[in-house]
Amino acid sequence: MATITCERITKRYGGVVAVDALDLTIRHGEFMVLLGPSGCGKTTTLNMIAGLEEISEGRLLFDDKDVTWQPPHKREVAMVFQSYALYPNKTVRENIAFPLQLRRTPREEITRAVTEVAEQLEIGHLLDRRPSQLSGGQRQRVALGRAIVRKPSVFLMDEPLSNLDATLRLSMRSLIKHLHHRLRATFVYVTHDQAEAMTLADRIAVMKGGLVQQLDTPEGIYARPANTFVAAFLGSPQINLVQGEIAPDGSFARGAFRLALPPGAAQPGRAVTLGLRPEDVGTLAPGLARLEARVDLVSPLGSETHLEVVAGDDVKLTLRVPKEWRAQEGQVIAVGVDPARLHLFDATTDARL
Amino acid sequence: MAGRPIAPRLGRALLLAVFSALFVLYVAGPVAWLVSSSLQTEAQITAVPPNWLPPELNFGNFDAILNAAERQVTYETRRQGDPATGGFLPSGAANLLPSLWNSLTVGLWVAALNLLLSITAAYAIAVIDFRGRRATLYTVLATRVVPDIALIVPLFLVIRNLGLINTLGALVVTYLAITVPFTIFILISYFEGIPRDLYRAARIDGCGHWRALRHVYLPLSLPALVASLTFAFLTSWNEFVFALVLTQNVAAQTLPIVISGFVMDFTTSFSFVNAAGVIAIIPPVVMAVLFQRYIVSGLTAGAVKG
Ligand SMILES: Nc1ncnc2c1ncn2[C@@H]1O[C@H](COP(=O)(O)OP(=O)(O)OP(=O)(O)O)[C@@H](O)[C@H]1O
Ligand SMILES: [Mg+2]
Numbered sequence: 001m002a003t004i005t006c007e008r009i010t011k012r013y014g015g016v017v018a019v020d021a022l023d024l025t026i027r028h029g030e031f032m033v034l035l036g037p038s039g040c041g042k043t044t045t046l047n048m049i050a051g052l053e054e055i056s057e058g059r060l061l062f063d064d065k066d067v068t069w070q071p072p073h074k075r076e077v078a079m080v081f082q083s084y085a086l087y088p089n090k091t092v093r094e095n096i097a098f099p100l101q102l103r104r105t106p107r108e109e110i111t112r113a114v115t116e117v118a119e120q121l122e123i124g125h126l127l128d129r130r131p132s133q134l135s136g137g138q139r140q141r142v143a144l145g146r147a148i149v150r151k152p153s154v155f156l157m158d159e160p161l162s163n164l165d166a167t168l169r170l171s172m173r174s175l176i177k178h179l180h181h182r183l184r185a186t187f188v189y190v191t192h193d194q195a196e197a198m199t200l201a202d203r204i205a206v207m208k209g210g211l212v213q214q215l216d217t218p219e220g221i222y223a224r225p226a227n228t229f230v231a232a233f234l235g236s237p238q239i240n241l242v243q244g245e246i247a248p249d250g251s252f253a254r255g256a257f258r259l260a261l262p263p264g265a266a267q268p269g270r271a272v273t274l275g276l277r278p279e280d281v282g283t284l285a286p287g288l289a290r291l292e293a294r295v296d297l298v299s300p301l302g303s304e305t306h307l308e309v310v311a312g313d314d315v316k317l318t319l320r321v322p323k324e325w326r327a328q329e330g331q332v333i334a335v336g337v338d339p340a341r342l343h344l345f346d347a348t349t350d351a352r353l
Numbered sequence: 354m355a356g357r358p359i360a361p362r363l364g365r366a367l368l369l370a371v372f373s374a375l376f377v378l379y380v381a382g383p384v385a386w387l388v389s390s391s392l393q394t395e396a397q398i399t400a401v402p403p404n405w406l407p408p409e410l411n412f413g414n415f416d417a418i419l420n421a422a423e424r425q426v427t428y429e430t431r432r433q434g435d436p437a438t439g440g441f442l443p444s445g446a447a448n449l450l451p452s453l454w455n456s457l458t459v460g461l462w463v464a465a466l467n468l469l470l471s472i473t474a475a476y477a478i479a480v481i482d483f484r485g486r487r488a489t490l491y492t493v494l495a496t497r498v499v500p501d502i503a504l505i506v507p508l509f510l511v512i513r514n515l516g517l518i519n520t521l522g523a524l525v526v527t528y529l530a531i532t533v534p535f536t537i538f539i540l541i542s543y544f545e546g547i548p549r550d551l552y553r554a555a556r557i558d559g560c561g562h563w564r565a566l567r568h569v570y571l572p573l574s575l576p577a578l579v580a581s582l583t584f585a586f587l588t589s590w591n592e593f594v595f596a597l598v599l600t601q602n603v604a605a606q607t608l609p610i611v612i613s614g615f616v617m618d619f620t621t622s623f624s625f626v627n628a629a630g631v632i633a634i635i636p637p638v639v640m641a642v643l644f645q646r647y648i649v650s651g652l653t654a655g656a657v658k659g
Contacts, residue, residue, distance in 0.1 A: 052553050054482075072556040079557045083657035085550035089572045098568070102559035132655025139655070146558070 002062065002153035002186040003028045004049060009058035011044050011210075018044040020210040021058065031180050031187045035197040035233070036207035042190040045207075046156050049188060051075050062154070073102075077154040078147035082162055084139045086131040086146075092118075093127040096145045103150075117145045121175075137168045148179060157189045161196065173199060194234045198222070206230045224343075228350040231275050231343060237306060240276045240317045243347060245269060252342075257312025260289035262339045266353055273350070275343030278306070278320040281335040288336030293317060295327045309333070384634070391415070391628035398624050414628035418449050443615040443622065448603045449629055452611040457636065459521050459607060460589040463528045467585035468578060470533050475540035476566050480552060490541065497534045501594065509598050519601040527595050532585040539584075543577035544570055548657045572652075579647040587637055608633050 004026040011019040019041040026032045034042045047053040049060065051072035060068045067075055078099075086095050093114055100110045118124040121141040131139055140160060147155060160176070161169045177200055180187050191197055197204050198218045206213045206221065206229075214226035225231035231239045244254030248268045252259045259274065266272055284290060293309035296316075300323065307319045307327055319335065327333055344353040390398050391414055392407040474493070478486050508527065509518075517523040547570060555565040571578065593609045600606045612633060615626045 047553075050553075050557060052556060071561065072553075073559045073561055077557065079554070081550045081554060081657075083548065083550045085548065085554035085657055086655065087551065087554070087569065088653050088656040099558040102564065130655060134655070146554075 004154065004186060004188070005059075005061040006045075006049070007059040007061065009045075009048060009060060010056050011041070011048060011053060012056045017210050019048070022210075022212060024205060024212065024215065026186055026188060028186055029184050031189065031200055031202040033197040033201035033204045034188065034190045034207055035192065035194065035201075035204050036213075037192060037233070040207040041210040042192075042207060043158055046079075046158050046188060046190050049154075050077055050079055050156050075154075076152050077156055078150055078152040079156040080140075080143050080147050080158065080160045082159040084131070084143045084163075086139055086142055088131050091128050091130055092123065092134070092142050092145075095131070095142055096149050099146060099150045113149050114145075117149045120148075121145050136163055137172070140164060140172060144176075144179070148183065151183070151185075153185050155183075155185055155187045155189075157187065159191055160189075162191070162193070169196075176200065194236070198234070206233060224352065225275070226352050228273055228275070228345050231345070235277060237278050237318045237320065239343070240274075240278065241345075242274045242276070242315055242317075243271075244274060245271050245347075252344075254315055255313040257315045259291060259337065259342070260339055261342060261344070265339075265342075265344055271347035272353065273345040273347050275345060276317065276337065277341070277343075278318045280341040281319050281321065281337055284334055284336040287338075289339050290334055291337050292332060292334045293319075294332045295329055298327055298329055307333075387627050387630050387634070390624055391631045393624055395622055395624045398627075414625050415632075417446065417625060418628060418632065443625065445611055445614045446625070448606065448611045448614075449608075449632070451603045452606050452608045453632060455521060455605060456590055456608040459524045459528065460586045460636070462521075462525045463532060463589040464582045464586040466525065467529055467532045467536055468581055470529065471536035471540055471581065472566070472571070472578075474533075475537045475544055476562070476570060478537070479541045479544035480565070480570070481562065490537075493534045493537055496530070501531070505594065505598055508595070512599055518599060519605045521605050523599050524589075524592075524596060524605065524607065527599065528585075528589045528592060531592075532588050536581045536585065539581060540574065540577055543574045547573050547653060550657055551653075575652065576648045579644045583640060583644055586640060590633075590637060 004024075006022050006024040008021045008023055009019060010017065010021050022041075022045060024032075024045075034045060036042055044053060048055050051067070051070060051074075055068050058068075059066055062075065087098065090098065096114045096117055097110050100113060105113075114127070115124070118127055121144060123138060123141050123145065126134060126138060126142070131142070134142065140163070143160070157176075161172050164172060173196060176189075180200075189196075189200060201218050203215060203217055204221050205215045208229055214221055214230045216224070221230060222234055225234065225239075228241055232241065242252075242254055242257070244252055244257070246261075246266045246268045247253035247258065250261060250263060250265065250268060252261055252272070252274050259276075281291065282288070291311060293311035293315075295307055295309050297308040299306040299308075303323060305321050305323050305325060305327070307321055309317050309319060311317055321327070321335075345351060346353055389404075389406055392410050392412070393404060394411055394413065397404050397408060397411075477483070478490050512518055512523045512527075515523075517526075551569050551573075552565055555569045560568060591609065592607070593613070596607045596610050600610065603611075608629075612626065612629045615621065615629065
């Protein structure tokens with residue numbers, strides 16, 4: 001009982017449209033990530049699903065039931081907030097038990113459930129403390145515990161890891177992934193961290209300005225970004241985007257810079273934006289397009305090396321190459337690019353060709 | 354710190370001590386004199402030089418207050434009153450204890466009802482996002498822009514037409530009209546200071562509005578609730594003008610009315626009036642002592658990371 005359907009959901013704050021006619025179906029048991037930059041409407045979307053914000057227009061369905069006007073406490077969703085939102089006047093034990101108490105769960109059952117959750121999250125020794133006596137990571141675990149103790153069918157999480165340091169974030173990330181596997185509930189997870197989105201999601205909805213830009217699996221979004229915004233938002237280092245046009249011979253051209261494209265990729269003369277992921281370069285081999293460039297900066301990272309290069313007259317590119325490559329600054333190198341891995345976008349609409 | 358010369362530090366401490374002492378004298382002096390004089394006879398109070406402390410403890414004034422009901426005071430018998438009061442017992446002395454009771458009754462009702470009405474109103478305005486919430490707030494506050502004195506005559510007429518003159522209920526309703534708008538305003542700003550995510554969490558966890566109020570807003574605004582309670586009680590306890598107009602006799606008169614009556618009697622017995630004054634300040638003092646430990650800050654520590 002947990003397919004969430006948003007039918008043209010809109011949220012307006014006065015004149016500001018925070019979410020614009022959102023159509024989104026989140027399948028039962030799915031891990032859906034809403035990804036986007038600050039202010040794109042992720043939290044607003046989540047709050048509308050939770051019932052914490054009124055929906056200005058459109059319909060929200062849980063399975064086949066219209067819940068557009070249902071108050072949050074009737075919706076059977078659990079939520080984890082970016083701010084944790086623990087009840088400061090209650091102990092950890094009372095915080096976790098609170099949702100069960102409100103449901104008049106028998107006391108023995110509450111005790112058992114709280115103990116079980118505390119064990120899962122390794123917070124058993126903290127049960128009698130108050131939130132003010134916990135570290136950020138511990139608070140986050142308690143917030144998670146309060147959400148999972150009810151065993152709801154829908155979990156909503158609003159940037160639950162953004163207040164944690166990098167190491168803690170990684171371990172919490174895998175904790176959440178395990179939780180999803182074990183609980184088999186529907187997860188809607190908001191983040192602006194693309195790595196979090198890629199690792200956790202079954203599907204990602206990339207949002208911008210209140211609109212969903214693309215909805216697909218992480219692999220799909222990475223391999224076939226729907227527009228330049230999505231292409232640039234995912235991947236680190238960022239994808240190289242070069243504006244230019246299609247030469248008469250069907251290759252991409254910008255000044256002296258040329259790169260062969262798959263045959264028939266676009267009409268000659270058309271203005272396009274070329275996308276090249278930094279890692280999609282390798283040693284020259286038959287069937288690969290040749291890319292010549294002068295090395296400007298070498299950044300060895302240990303596991304790999306990032307090169308900043310200039311190709312043609314003014315085309316700056318970032319390339320990710322194996323650490324064994326011993327490139328020198330100032331040297332001119334030639335690498336191979338698989339034309340099939342290049343991305344082409346319309347120069348005016350920014351949409352994928 | 355270490356390198357600083359001793360002399361200026363000493364001077365600073367001395368200055369602080371002197372001004373603290375002056376301040377304490379200013380605030381507590383009249384109260385001390387009230388208590389001291391209530392334990393003296395009229396002759397001792399009016400002695401020159403004055404007796405700052407009672408030469409001997411004399412409970413005659415309090416005895417007169419507590420037993421006033423058993424004495425008949427008429428024009429003829431008033432000179433045979435208790436010698437402790439200088440021979441003059443105000444004719445309204447017997448009303449003191451009943452009016453004390455009236456004041457307590459009205460004060461407690463006002464304190465309780467004020468909180469009940471204000472909490473729900475403040476929650477609705479601060480938390481629930483309904484159309485016209487700002488307008489509601491301004492309307493409530495606007496009722497307090499009109500000076501009380503301008504309201505007295507219309508209020509008197511309304512109360513009289515309702516047949517409520519000289520009843521405690523009339524006082525309770527009138528005082529609520531004074532305290533509720535202020536209390537709503539205080540509670541709204543307090544409620545708005547409670548992190549919104551706590552409200553959201555409560556709603557998600559299964560609270561409707563009543564439970565969110567009970568489980569989140571009330572426990573976290575204890576200091577504001579106690580302050581409101583105290584404010585309402587003291588407002589009611591001290592109020593004079595409305596009580597003067599709306600009450601006529603011991604059935605509904607409050608302490609300030611009865612005590613002021615002592616001063617306007619044939620003659621004034623200062624020691625007796627001061628003893629009444631001591632009785633009048635006991636309930637507020639007890640209240641302040643009981644409640645001051647609830648006035649603390651930092652109740653929301655640890656709720657959210659901001
Ligand atoms: N209560 C409000 N009143 C007016 N505008 C609002 C309100 N809440 C949000 N907005 C606007 O709606 C838009 C979407 O906000 P939202 O909080 O959903 O963004 P977000 O994607 O969660 O961003 P972030 O990553 O910074 O949390 C923003 O432009 C914001 O300014
Ligand atoms: Mg947000």
